[in-house]
Amino acid sequence: MEHPGHLFNDHLKGDRTIWMVALLLGTTSLLAVYSASSWMGWRHDWGTFQVLVKHALMLAAGGGIMYAASKLKYTVYSKLSQVLLGATIGLLLLTLLIGSNVNGASRWLAIPGVGITFQTSDLARVVIVVYLARILGRHREEEWTFREVLLKVILPVGAVCGFILPANFSTAALLFGTCMIVMFIGQVPVRHLLLVVGIAIAAFGLLLLLSKANPELLPRLETWRSRLMTHGGDDRDANYQVNNAKIAIVHGGLLPNGPGTGTSRNFMPHPESDMIYAFIIEEYGSVIGGLGLLMLYLILLSRAMRIANRCEKRFGSLVAVGLALSLVLQALVNMAVAVNLVPVTGQPLPLVSMGGTSMWFTCLSLGIMLSVSRSVYDDPAAPKQEKARTNDEHHAAAA
Numbered sequence: 472m473e474h475p476g477h478l479f480n481d482h483l484k485g486d487r488t489i490w491m492v493a494l495l496l497g498t499t500s501l502l503a504v505y506s507a508s509s510w511m512g513w514r515h516d517w518g519t520f521q522v523l524v525k526h527a528l529m530l531a532a533g534g535g536i537m538y539a540a541s542k543l544k545y546t547v548y549s550k551l552s553q554v555l556l557g558a559t560i561g562l563l564l565l566t567l568l569i570g571s572n573v574n575g576a577s578r579w580l581a582i583p584g585v586g587i588t589f590q591t592s593d594l595a596r597v598v599i600v601v602y603l604a605r606i607l608g609r610h611r612e613e614e615w616t617f618r619e620v621l622l623k624v625i626l627p628v629g630a631v632c633g634f635i636l637p638a639n640f641s642t643a644a645l646l647f648g649t650c651m652i653v654m655f656i657g658q659v660p661v662r663h664l665l666l667v668v669g670i671a672i673a674a675f676g677l678l679l680l681l682s683k684a685n686p687e688l689l690p691r692l693e694t695w696r697s698r699l700m701t702h703g704g705d706d707r708d709a710n711y712q713v714n715n716a717k718i719a720i721v722h723g724g725l726l727p728n729g730p731g732t733g734t735s736r737n738f739m740p741h742p743e744s745d746m747i748y749a750f751i752i753e754e755y756g757s758v759i760g761g762l763g764l765l766m767l768y769l770i771l772l773s774r775a776m777r778i779a780n781r782c783e784k785r786f787g788s789l790v791a792v793g794l795a796l797s798l799v800l801q802a803l804v805n806m807a808v809a810v811n812l813v814p815v816t817g818q819p820l821p822l823v824s825m826g827g828t829s830m831w832f833t834c835l836s837l838g839i840m841l842s843v844s845r846s847v848y849d850d851p852a853a854p855k856q857e858k859a860r861t862n863d864e865h866h867a868a869a870a
Contacts, residue, residue, distance in 0.1 A: 485541055485841035485848060488774050492767050493537065493837055496822040497530050499751065499764070504825045507736045507743040507750050526825055533822075533834035540838025545846060548839055549786050552602035556627060559598045562591045563634035570638075578638045589828035592635045592642045597836055599631045600793040603650055607657030608786030620663045624654060629671075636678075637689055641816035645800055647671065653793040657785075698814040715739035716749035716809045723753040723760065730754055743825040745817055749809040764823070768802045771795055778844045787843040794836040 483490050501523070508522040562580060571579040571588055579588040606623050628650045636643040654664060682689040701710060719735035719742075722728075733753040736742045742750040751760040775795030779788035798821045805820040807813045819826050821833045 483538070483541075484845050486774050486778060486844035489771065489837060489841055489844065492771050492774075493534075493822065493834075495767055496764075497534070500530065500823040500825070501527060502730055503747055503751050503754070503823065504743050506731050506733060506754060507747060508825065509736055522825075529827065529830055533830045536831050537834040537838040537841070540835050541841035541845065543842055545787055545790065545839060545842040546784070548601050548790065548842070549605040549608075552598055552605055555594075555598045556602045559591070559595050560627075560630050560634065563595060563631065566591045567634060567637060587828065592639055592646075593829045593832040595631050595635060596642075596646055596797050597794065597832055597839070599628060599646065600649065600653065600797055601790055601839070602627060603653055604657075604786050604789035604793055607654065607659070607789055608784065610657075615659050615663060617663050617666065620654075620659060620667070624650075624659070625667055625670075629674075636675075638691065639817075640691070640695055641804065641818055645804065645818070646797070649793065649797045649800060652796055653789055656792060657789055702814040703811065712740045712746065712815060713808070713811050716746045717811060719746075719749040719753040720757070720761075720810065723756050725757050727756045727759055728754055744819055745805070745815070745824070746809055747820055747824050748806050751823075752809075764802075764820075765806065768799045768821075772799045774844075775840055778840065778847055781847045782843055783846070787846060791840050791843045794840055798833060798836060 504526050505519060505523045508526075509519050566578065566580045569580075570591075571581065578590050578592065580591050581588045603624065610619075628647065632643045632647045632650075635646065651664060651668070655661070678688060679692070682692055686692070704710065707714065715735055715738060719733065719739060722733075722735070731754070733742075733750055735746075735750055735753055739746055739750070748761075748764065751764065754760065755763070772795050775791045778791045782788045782791065801818050802821050804813065804816055804818045805824070808815055808818070819829060822830060822837075
């Protein structure tokens with residue numbers, strides 16, 4: 472009978488630590504969502520077991536996507552990004568025009584014939600980072616001119632972030648910030664980056680002015696203003712969600728209370744999605760639930776940086792770091808909302824919050840990172856000394 476460790480090594484190629492982080496996050500998600508979703512049972516006449524099965528199937532499908540993506544050679548994604556960028560921008564525009572509208576925001580687009588909706592911004596997160604890594608990775612050794620930065624980088628990034636902005640400011644801001652960091656790592660001159668930031672701020676200011684004459688340009692402007700004005704204030708109604716999240720964290724204490732012990736699910740809005748971090752702390756404590764989750768995301772980022780440092784091709788290095796940054800920054804914002812450091816954004820906790828297709832795009836990002844790591848750890852053409860050192864590290868970690 473084949474040893475389970477050999478089965479793992481034979482089929483799950485690439486960085487084993489990333490596989491383990493994904494497994495731990497998925498397991499945490501199953502436990503937390505099952506416990507937090509009991510409110511759905513009496514509000515929507517659903518059984519919690521039905522919620523668990525649905526969420527488990529979404530996670531399983533995400534695992535399949537991650538596995539399939541990890542099996543492809545990572546250079547394939549460089550070529551795909553060229554084709555998908557134009558399609559993604561078109562889908563973002565289509566979402567603004569005919570997308571499903573919830574709370575004044577058009578974020579979801581329905582896939583005809585299958586009854587599934589997805590946020591086009593989730594697809595855009597992956598595509599624009601991969602495309603940016605391609606452009607930066609293929610640039611010649613000479614220093615970037617601002618004209619090159621504008622035409623090759625800023626126009627596509629600006630188009631993607633600009634079409635996301637009216638319905639989802641936080642996603643647009645996070646994605647823009649991620650792209651700026653990737654450009655900095657890709658050795659775009661700082662003076663060009665500062666000029667880009669200035670242009671972005673000026674463009675946003677102009678958009679705010681135009682929205683006064685035509686409110687449809689920024690339909691969620693009043694929501695943004697309300698969240699900023701009430702953040703950290705004494706308005707209990709406006710801060711109801713965050714106040715209950717803080718109560719849940721206080722009840723959680725330092726050490727675990729145990730699965731199923733959380734009571735905030737009965738009154739805290741969205742304990743299974745937006746506020747799942749606070750709910751996890753309530754049941755598993757600040758040490759294991761709070762710091763434990765934070766450490767998993769930081770480990771993911773550190774492994775991506777390690778892969779980037781060892782990857783021979785610049786594209787692989789940039790795409791691994793860029794996708795990891797996108798996920799980790801999103802996670803940090805979700806956690807910051809739960810502890811009331813920043814206003815409510817609606818950002819889910821990657822691979823943990825209950826959600827739909829956003830989980831699949833998260834798994835796609837992890838799969839691409841694993842594909843890059845395969846060229847470092849599993850490629851027969853990799854330097855023998857590098858492979859030997861890496862294998863020794865894996866064996867030591869397993870021991």
